[in-house]
Amino acid sequence: MKAASSGKGKKAKTDATEEIWNLRLYVAGQTPKSITAFANLKKICEEHLAGKYRIEVIDLLKNPQLAKGDQIVAIPTLVRKLPEPLKKIIGDLANTERVMVGLDIRSVS
Amino acid sequence: MVKAKHDVDSLAKCPTGIKGLDEITKGGLPRGRPTLICGGAGSGKTLFAMEFLMRGAMDYGEPGVFMTFEETPADLAKNFISLGFDIQDMMSRGLIAMDHVKIDRNEIEETGEYDLEGLFIRLGSAIDSIGAKRVVLDTIEALFAGLSNAGIIRAELRRLFHWLKDRGMTAIVTGERGDKLLTRYGLEEYVADCVIFLDFRIDEQISTRRLRIVKYRGSSHGSDEYPFLIDESGLSILPITSLGLDYPVSSERISTGIPKLDTMLGEKGFYRGSTILVSGTAGTGKTSLAATFAEAACRRGERCLYFAFEESPNQIIRNMGSIGIDLARWVKKGLLRFHSARPSLYGLEMHLLTFHKVIKEFNPQVFIVDPISNLSAAGTQAEIKSILTRLLDYLKMKNISAFLTDLTHFTGSLEHTSEEVSSLIDTWLLLRDIELNGERNRGLYILKSRGMAHSNQIQEFLLSNEGIGLIDIYTGSGEVLTGSARAAQDAGEKASELASRREADRRLREQERKRNALETKIAALRAEFDAETQEVHLMAEEEQKRQAVQVEDRLEMAHLRKGKPSVPPAKHSKKKRERRVK
Numbered sequence: 030m031k032a033a034s035s036g037k038g039k040k041a042k043t044d045a046t047e048e049i050w051n052l053r054l055y056v057a058g059q060t061p062k063s064i065t066a067f068a069n070l071k072k073i074c075e076e077h078l079a080g081k082y083r084i085e086v087i088d089l090l091k092n093p094q095l096a097k098g099d100q101i102v103a104i105p106t107l108v109r110k111l112p113e114p115l116k117k118i119i120g121d122l123a124n125t126e127r128v129m130v131g132l133d134i135r136s137v138s
Numbered sequence: 139m140v141k142a143k144h145d146v147d148s149l150a151k152c153p154t155g156i157k158g159l160d161e162i163t164k165g166g167l168p169r170g171r172p173t174l175i176c177g178g179a180g181s182g183k184t185l186f187a188m189e190f191l192m193r194g195a196m197d198y199g200e201p202g203v204f205m206t207f208e209e210t211p212a213d214l215a216k217n218f219i220s221l222g223f224d225i226q227d228m229m230s231r232g233l234i235a236m237d238h239v240k241i242d243r244n245e246i247e248e249t250g251e252y253d254l255e256g257l258f259i260r261l262g263s264a265i266d267s268i269g270a271k272r273v274v275l276d277t278i279e280a281l282f283a284g285l286s287n288a289g290i291i292r293a294e295l296r297r298l299f300h301w302l303k304d305r306g307m308t309a310i311v312t313g314e315r316g317d318k319l320l321t322r323y324g325l326e327e328y329v330a331d332c333v334i335f336l337d338f339r340i341d342e343q344i345s346t347r348r349l350r351i352v353k354y355r356g357s358s359h360g361s362d363e364y365p366f367l368i369d370e371s372g373l374s375i376l377p378i379t380s381l382g383l384d385y386p387v388s389s390e391r392i393s394t395g396i397p398k399l400d401t402m403l404g405e406k407g408f409y410r411g412s413t414i415l416v417s418g419t420a421g422t423g424k425t426s427l428a429a430t431f432a433e434a435a436c437r438r439g440e441r442c443l444y445f446a447f448e449e450s451p452n453q454i455i456r457n458m459g460s461i462g463i464d465l466a467r468w469v470k471k472g473l474l475r476f477h478s479a480r481p482s483l484y485g486l487e488m489h490l491l492t493f494h495k496v497i498k499e500f501n502p503q504v505f506i507v508d509p510i511s512n513l514s515a516a517g518t519q520a521e522i523k524s525i526l527t528r529l530l531d532y533l534k535m536k537n538i539s540a541f542l543t544d545l546t547h548f549t550g551s552l553e554h555t556s557e558e559v560s561s562l563i564d565t566w567l568l569l570r571d572i573e574l575n576g577e578r579n580r581g582l583y584i585l586k587s588r589g590m591a592h593s594n595q596i597q598e599f600l601l602s603n604e605g606i607g608l609i610d611i612y613t614g615s616g617e618v619l620t621g622s623a624r625a626a627q628d629a630g631e632k633a634s635e636l637a638s639r640r641e642a643d644r645r646l647r648e649q650e651r652k653r654n655a656l657e658t659k660i661a662a663l664r665a666e667f668d669a670e671t672q673e674v675h676l677m678a679e680e681e682q683k684r685q686a687v688q689v690e691d692r693l694e695m696a697h698l699r700k701g702k703p704s705v706p707p708a709k710h711s712k713k714k715r716e717r718r719v720k
Contacts, residue, residue: 057255065250089256093263100240101256103285119285120250131247 050082051111057089057104062121066105069122077134152308155193158375162360172299172309174329176321177336183312187274189372192223194272195233202272203235203264207280211236221372235264241284254294277312282323299328331355346485365487385535395434398608404590411537413530417544418569424543428506429458431541436468440503444476447512451476462605486517486525509543530562564588572620579621
């Protein structure tokens with residue numbers, strides 16, 4: 030998932046009032062589920078959070094010690110670091126509706 | 139059975155270091171395989187798992203990973219410090235790694251497919267960080283509560299256990315007890331090699347923890363329910379079968395404290411390290427015997443541990459003072475320690491543990507339980523027997539002389555202990571009442587004493603302010619007498635003895651008199667005889683004289699007749715002689 034590491038979708042057009050959405054996607058190697066999850070996430074973000082999100086993809090195979098910090102059990106796991114509170118969505122993010130509920134995006138947009 | 143091939147080398151066992159468990163599992167848990175520990179809330183699962191890890195790290199050089207799904211590491215550390223496990227210290231020394239997996243359903247949304255690779259990675263990294271050989275997952279069932287897709291969890295658990303096996307981890311997985319299954323989520327389905335069930339039960343207000351090995355593939359194991367205890371030193375299982383009969387024995391003899399009793403026991407007393415039982419009905423002097431034995435031990439400079447189930451230490455000290463035994467002095471010297479508790483205070487297992495603990499602390503040479511019969515308040519007969527067997531085996535192993543008293547009841551035979559422990563006893567003294575002539579006396583005899591010649595005599599057992607005395611009881615004329623009857627009999631015997639002595643004297647004197655009389659008679663007879671003899675002599679003399687005279691006469695006659703001195707004159711002379719004699 031080279032796209033993931035390079036494509037930390039920085040559309041940093043920060044509004045004074047709105048925070049940057051800091052999202053972290055935990056994966057373990059380039060599994061089909063991880064690739065699907067990243068693609069789905071990217072799509073949702075582009076649609077609803079264009080310009081104010083940041084996706085950080087963490088490959089636990091490379092940095093296993095990071096799993097502890099965010100209490101990662103399932104792969105893939107998407108963590109909304111910001112805005113608070115912390116939210117987690119596990120799975121390949123195929124159900125856009127549920128991802129948006131999980132991330133609480135609708136209220137923002 | 140493709141798996142059977144793996145089983146060949148999986149028979150290697152991993153010692154847990156938990157007291158007693160390695161004996162009943164014949165070596166420990168299956169090495170390189172997961173074991174399921176299941177049980178209800180508070181049954182000791184986490185403690186079991188933690189002790190397995192800590193002992194592995196401390197005693198067997200096998201670092202371990204503790205993955206907790208429920209309690210936080212801080213809480214665990216706090217809980218286990220009281221059991222002597224310093225988790226923080228072990229972690230800083232790289233012997234234990236901890237990972238707290240927290241799954242909060244509220245902050246997790248599930249969309250689509252996922253797997254639990256994150257858990258694998260965390261576990262893998264923890265294992266690698268310290269080179270762990272042991273793993274604990276406590277309790278992985280939390281996954282079912284935290285995640286909703288049970289299908290995925292089950293598949294992943296199956297994968298996880300295979301993965302652990304592949305990595306050669308000896309793992310413990312804990313699981314909450316379920317209604318129909320052993321565990322609520324059927325974990326036993328995945329962990330098929332070894333399943334241990336912990337139970338926490340309350341019978342008649344007394345709680346007992348029990349452990350049972352439900353399954354141990356490829357190994358024989360004890361199949362009973364084993365009571366176990368949790369205390370400051372962790373978990374201990376005390377299986378009856380865990381102690382062998384191969385302890386060394388001592389041939390040293392120790393005094394009973396009563397010289398006469400020593401004499402009865404082959405002149406020397408008990409064997410050191412033997413088990414002595416004193417049984418008897420109420421008030422026969424069991425405690426006094428125990429106290430005497432305790433005092434004798436202290437006099438030898440030995441330490442004596444006295445478990446009193448009936449009386450308080452002060453009461454025993456006071457009472458024994460009345461028979462001249464000063465126990466307080468030994469308590470002060472630190473040679474005698476009392477341990478008083480009501481038997482019903484806690485369960486039998488706890489009693490056994492208390493015994494073990496205090497014995498370990500105090501390291502006595504003599505151990506007294508007064509009385510064991512009171513333990514029946516705390517358990518069933520079979521349990522008591524099992525407890526006592528284990529206790530006595532333990533004492534034997536440590537070469538501690540055990541002195542037990544047993545209160546027998548009036549019903550049934552005296553040669554019967556209420557706890558059915560007679561076969562465990564080496565020397566058995568029986569105290570009994572002997573009721574006779576309106577008084578009650580105590581008798582003592584040796585019912586058995588293994589490995590020594592011992593007296594078969596009943597002794598009268600006297601308690602005075604100078605201690606215990608044993609007196610031969612009266613056994614003459616085909617009856618057995620004690621107490622005042624014995625004294626009376628003794629006195630009567632003395633009187634009759636005197637009388638018969640007098641009679642003998644009298645007879646002697648009479649005989650003497652008879653002899654004297656006889657001698658007098660003999661003397662008289664002899665005198666008579668002498669007199670007769672004298673007369674006979676006189677007569678003989680006279681005859682001689684007469685004959686001499688006759689000869690003279692004949693000569694004279696011949697002289698007168700001149701030449702005819704033959705027959706006629708003889709005839710004539712005879713007549714003449716007769717005439718002369720007259």
